[in-house]
Each structure stands twice: as C-alpha cells, then as structure tokens.
Amino acid sequence: MHYLLMCCFDETKWEKIPEADRDKVMQEYHLLLQDLAKSGHLQAGAKLRPSMTAVTIRRKNGKPAMTDGPFAETKEQLGGYHLIECHDLDEAIAIANRIPTLPLGGSVEVRAIDFQEIN
Secondary structure, three states, X not given: OEEEEEEEEOHHHHHHOOHHHHXXXXXXXXXXXXXXXXXXXXXXXXXXXXXXXXXXXXXEOOEEEEEEOOOOOOOOEEEEEEEEEOOOHHHHHHHHOOOOOHHHOOEEEEEEOOOOOOO
C-alpha cells in the first residue's frame, strides 16, 4: 500500500527558528530519508518552495481564475511530501511520527493512495 505523507508547517514560525536549529532539522530529515530509502519505504518526495511562489487555479463561470498563493488560507502550509510504501496504515503512521518538524509544531497528514489505471 502506498501512502502520501504531507508535511505542513507555519512558514512564518519556521523563519523565526534560529538558522542553526533549522539546519539541524533538515539534517534529521536527510537521515530519515536515507533510512527510508534503505528500508525500501521511500518511493519519492520533495521539499516544496515557499507558498508565496504557488499559484492556485480554479474555474469561475467556466473560465480559469488564477490566484497567487496556496489553495487555502491557513497558518500551516504544505512544505513537502513523501510517497512511501508500507504494509498498512499503522506502519505509515509510525513513519510519519518520525518527521523531525513534529516536535516544533508541524503536522503530517497521512493519506492512502488509490492508484487507478488510466486507459
């Protein structure tokens, strides 16, 4: 089973964390991802650029409407994702609990992926 771990954090709060502490968190991320790759769990993942670089596209009156910024107004923004393969949801949750931004106030949404064939 594949799961998407969506890692969220308040970008304003992240910027207020001392650079040395942020560097430590990113080193912990690097070690975690190396471990997940070695164990065969990690399928893909990426750190996203800041939400201010996002563009959201909707349709209004049948026409595209683009807005600068993330899709929702919230204090936490999606900062990155990890596609993992696990035996079950419990294993995916155990991996999500290892995300280094959790102790700093981050959150991780764990969602199963429903792969469907496209013909």
